Amino acid sequence: MASFFAWLESTRVALAVRDTLLLNAGLSGVHLIGFALTTGGALVANLNLLGVLFPGRPPIEVTRPASRGIALGLLISGATGVFLFAPRATAASVNGIFQLKMALLVTAVLFHVFVHRRVARATRHVHLSGPSAVAWSQTTQRATAIVGLLLWTGLALSGCAFILLE
Amino acid sequence: MSIHPFLEWLEATPVGVMIKESAWGFPITVAVHIMGIMLSVGTLVWFDLRLLGVSMTGYRASLMYKRLAPWMVTGFAVMFVTGLMLVTAYATAAYSNLYFRIKVSAMVLAAINAFVYHRYTERRIALWDESAAPPKGARVAGLLSICVWATVIVAGRIMSYTMF
Numbered sequence: 001m002a003s004f005f006a007w008l009e010s011t012r013v014a015l016a017v018r019d020t021l022l023l024n025a026g027l028s029g030v031h032l033i034g035f036a037l038t039t040g041g042a043l044v045a046n047l048n049l050l051g052v053l054f055p056g057r058p059p060i061e062v063t064r065p066a067s068r069g070i071a072l073g074l075l076i077s078g079a080t081g082v083f084l085f086a087p088r089a090t091a092a093s094v095n096g097i098f099q100l101k102m103a104l105l106v107t108a109v110l111f112h113v114f115v116h117r118r119v120a121r122a123t124r125h126v127h128l129s130g131p132s133a134v135a136w137s138q139t140t141q142r143a144t145a146i147v148g149l150l151l152w153t154g155l156a157l158s159g160c161a162f163i164l165l166e
Numbered sequence: 167m168s169i170h171p172f173l174e175w176l177e178a179t180p181v182g183v184m185i186k187e188s189a190w191g192f193p194i195t196v197a198v199h200i201m202g203i204m205l206s207v208g209t210l211v212w213f214d215l216r217l218l219g220v221s222m223t224g225y226r227a228s229l230m231y232k233r234l235a236p237w238m239v240t241g242f243a244v245m246f247v248t249g250l251m252l253v254t255a256y257a258t259a260a261y262s263n264l265y266f267r268i269k270v271s272a273m274v275l276a277a278i279n280a281f282v283y284h285r286y287t288e289r290r291i292a293l294w295d296e297s298a299a300p301p302k303g304a305r306v307a308g309l310l311s312i313c314v315w316a317t318v319i320v321a322g323r324i325m326s327y328t329m330f
Contacts, residue, residue, distance in 0.1 A: 025327035029320030032200070036319065040208020043237070053233045054225065065221045069212070156204055160197040 005089035018087035027080045028163075034076030035159060041069030042112065042152040049120055050145035051138070059141065063120035070112065088166075097165060101158040108151040119144045173257035185255035192255070196326075199248035203322075206241025207315045209234045216300075217308030223298035228291055256329065265325035272317040279314060283307040 008014060017024050045066035047053045054062060085092055092098045123137050176182055185191040215221040216230045253260050260266045287303040294300050300308075 021327055022324065025324040026320060028327070029323035032203075032319050032323055033316050036204050036208045037211060039204045040211055043205070043208055044212050044234075047237070054229070061224060062222070066212075069215075069221070156201060157197065160200045161193075163200075164193040164196055 001093070002090065005093055008086050008089045011086060013083060014086035014089075017083055024084070024087075027083050031077050031080040031084060034073045034078070034080065035156070036073070038070050038073030038077060039152055039156050041066040041073060042108070042148065045070070045112075045116065045120075046145040046148040046152070049116065049141050049148070051142070059120040059123050060117075063117055067112070067117065074109070092166075095162070095166065097158055097162045101155065101162055104151060104155040104158055108148070108155050111148060111151055116144055116148050169261065170258065173261055176254045176257040179254060181251055182255040182257070185251055192252075195248050195251050199245060199252060202241050202244030202246075202248060203319065204241070206238050206245055207319065209237045209241065210315065211312060213238075214308040214311045217304045217311075219297075219299045219305065226295045227300060227304070228295050259329045260325070263325055263329045265321045265328060269318050269321035269325060272314050272321060276311065276314040276318065279307055279310045 017027065044053065045059075045063045048062040048066075049059050119140055123141060177186070185195055212222065213227075213230050213234050216223070216225065216227050222230060253266075283304070287301070287307055290301075294304065
């Protein structure tokens with residue numbers, strides 16, 4: 001892996017990013033735009049699941065467009081992130097904060113895809129199954145939203161920490 | 167009259183000195199500033215997309231604004247307070263930085279855009295509140311808002327690379 005990172009750092013793209021201040025800074029800015037889109041989508045989806053934004057409406061109505069926003073944001077920040085990673089691949093790969101950021105990113109995305117969306121979708125039908133199912137559903141929704149908010153907030157904080165302490 | 171004595175005075179204030187000289191003052195303030203941007207712009211973009219008729223079209227525009235506004239306002243308040251603290255600490259360098267000027271100009275444009283929307287376009291919201299395709303004025307406001315805030319973010323990042 002170390003030799004791959006060394007090769008990545010020696011590519012023309014990595015050298016261009018490293019040696020061109022405005023390119024590096026511009027990529028970082030676009031990376032942050034993507035990240036804002038992602039965290040904004042995650043915030044809206046999780047606050048809604050928590051019952052704060054649009055109570056009384058099926059959560060999936062918000063989760064679905066928010067998921068598209070999260071995906072678009074991840075596409076933007078992922079594409080720019082690769083270019084930002086390339087010139088500092090070796091140092092970043094052994095950086096504890098960067099590793100935490102990547103671990104939180106993967107966990108947050110998997111949690112959103114496999115847990116959040118499933119809970120938001122299931123809640124549409126549960127109201128037909130009686131009061132106990134509704135109560136169970138609300139507890140599950142809130143717990144899912146809180147875990148989601150913690151994961152995305154942790155990701156944002158670790159991203160900030162990596163920028164500042166790198 | 168030169169503005170430089172005022173900028174130097176700003177840097178010498180307790181806030182300026184704290185951010186500049188303490189080990190954690192700068193990184194913590196920048197981190198909170200970035201979190202404020204994510205909260206404000208991250209939620210604002212959903213209202214802008216509704217104005218554009220691109221997303222969340224099943225929800226009334228006025229309801230979207232009402233529900234998202236507290237989060238946007240909180241984010242903007244955090245962003246402005248921490249931003250002012252950072253400018254206080256590096257007033258001279260920021261004043262002469264091109265990207266700081268671009269960032270501030272874009273923020274002024276964002277404020278004018280918001281004022282025009284609330285003063286004129288929003289007045290007739292009852293006519294298009296539930297429409298999936300809002301009128302031209304609302305769509306222009308949404309598009310301009312997205313472009314201007316994207317400029318603020320990019321200029322802000324470039325500023326931090328070129329200022330120190």
